[in-house]
Amino acid sequence: MAEQTAKRPVSVPVMADLAARGESPEILFWVGCAGAFDDRYKRVTRAFVRILDHVGVNYAVLGKEESCTGDPAKRAGNEFLFQMQAMTNIATLDGYGIKKVVTACPHCFNTIKNEYPALGGEYEVIHHSTFLQQLINEGKVKAEGGESFKGRRITFHDSCYLGRANDIYEAPRAVLEVLDADLVEMKRCKTNGLCCGAGGAQMWKDAEPGNKEVNIERTEEALATLDGTDAVLNNLRGVESNAPATPASAKAAGGSVIAVACPFCMTMMADGVKNKEREQDVQVFDLAELIASAEGLNA
């Protein structure tokens, strides 16, 4: 319970300091640009670090030595810039003898895991959804002692670069299972999941002319799934829906949650919820935030 806990400062171990002391961490936490700079996703980074700290994982971050993986450049066709970034990062990682990397960003995950090997960077790369699943399986995280999600409705939005790109569908769902919430699946989920609209460097540009934003299409699907309004679901296909401004059925205290596992999905879904004026009863959270919150680690 909140009133029974004390808070303790967390000093995040930086790789350069560890190396200076001749130490090497078990795993490197790759924060990613969104995790480092985006105000909303910084909260995810902090939540994940709280979990790492709480569990006692021997980890470190690169801190200011980290640089963009090059993912957006590669998806946009700028292979030259991508390879410059990749080789610089590989030099940094190899300089510290890094063997294992965990990251909360599916784009960083995909790039380091699948595209760095061709340029000489071979690491064991793990996404935080899989990492959290392992902590749960090992009994190190129980999702007890903090906020209760019991009975609250949660739907998980698949990230393309986690799902179709790397076939990770079950880990994030296994993490959500531990919350004992009312998990509901969107019609377009897993291999059929609909993109949030931000991939392929779309995050940094306006969409081409069309009749709808992709994130609105996806948010309408998520909201209709959480609300249980099938009529809306059946009409979704790029058509502006008449989704009710208020949910069809009253929700349990605390409201419903759209769970994400990617910084770009976070931005797009949160913007969508705001656009639909549903911020008062629907929140967008990353898996790490939900777990840190349920474990009572927030301070």
Add this chain to the structure above:
Amino acid sequence: MHFSIQNIIFLLVALAGFGLFAWQASRIRANVLVGRDRDMSGHVNERLWKTLLVAFGQQKMFKRLTPAFLHLIVYVGFIVINIEVIEIMVDGLFGTHRFLQFTGPFYSALTGTNEILGALVIVAVVAFWWRRNGNVVKRFTGPEMRAWPKMDANIILYVEVVLMAALFLMNTADLKAYQLQGLDLPGAYPISQFLTGLLPDSVPTLHALERVGWWAHIVGILLFLNYLPSSKHFHIIMAFPNVYFSRLIPQGQFSNVESITHEVKAMMDPSYAVPAPATNPDGSAVAPAPFGAKDVDDLAWTNLLNAYSCTECGRCTSVCPANITGKLLSPRKIIMDTRDRMEEKYNAPLLFSPALYGAEAKHDPQEQLDKENHTLLRGYVTPEELWACTTCNACVEACPVNINPLDSIIEMRRFLVLEESAAPNALNAMFSNIENNGAPWAFSPSDRFNWADDLFVAEKGTLEVKS
């Protein structure tokens, strides 16, 4: 055995049919091979297993059940009924009649199965026709579904009905002629036995009708075979090599451009020795290939194989987030454009020269394009289409024959960015940010670790309050 002039005619017709097809196939092979090299060798067992599941087993079709069952009927019908083509070939060449009848019970099973499948194929084809022409399935429409693709799709359905009708005419006439003579026709005819009343009672006429059905069936098959290379129906052959040669790596992994790797390594390490460029037979250096793809010959041969394997079903486009929300991008159009451009620039198909339907096939402003820009990129595919892609892999996942439109899209984006510096301004700003700040946003690298400031964790299980 009644060897006659018919057998000689049949031999000539069959030779002409198969010969023409072999010639057409060699021209298509040449088209595919204009593409760039990409090593797809090795992993034979893994590739065979995938071909068995996805191509033979129709695994990915079963994401949508109604078309999956209809398609399965036509697919199984195609394979099983073609066993009878072996018999037709032998009968045609040697003047035998129903040569396989010596197999006894097996022959009854074969002919019986064929009749039931033949009837089911007609039912499935009618359903297909209605789905396509009754405005039932949205994905059969779209700007790229112009006059020829629409006509092609219907021609295929009509031909399938004609082929099945010929089969039933042959069987019914044969069966009735035998019955009138008080004989038993070997084999089982669960459908034709109900159709005998439709035919006249004259044995010579029935013999003639049996010949009409027989010839219509085999000549129809040979004509259809030679129609395939001009048609989307070519997928019945190309799906198999296309699935076999499809990627085994994770869908998120984009190809590495090796020539750039050499350049970047040389920049980072001045002692790095860049491999000497390949040389022509006369000793001169081969001109470096452009980065990315402007035209079909800049794409990999697998991308071109994709184009010949596409049956224009539109599953890719129907799940594309850009297309769903009204953008110009349609993955199916990228693939269809690739085939049209190949057929325009290199070997054209036999029946439908791109010149005949090409003007309509190209993108509107093509008249204004000079010769240099009359290429796949810009002549057919516009930058607006390419920039709408979210690289989400939904199209790749949806394709029943493992076509990868995303691969071609990225190659063309590479050409726009690396050869023409023609990225949208917002993306150029993002590139500058990465170069200058090590992040796609305009934040100072010195602020990268600020997220860790004032970070606390709740300490559980203690009542002692620390400061």
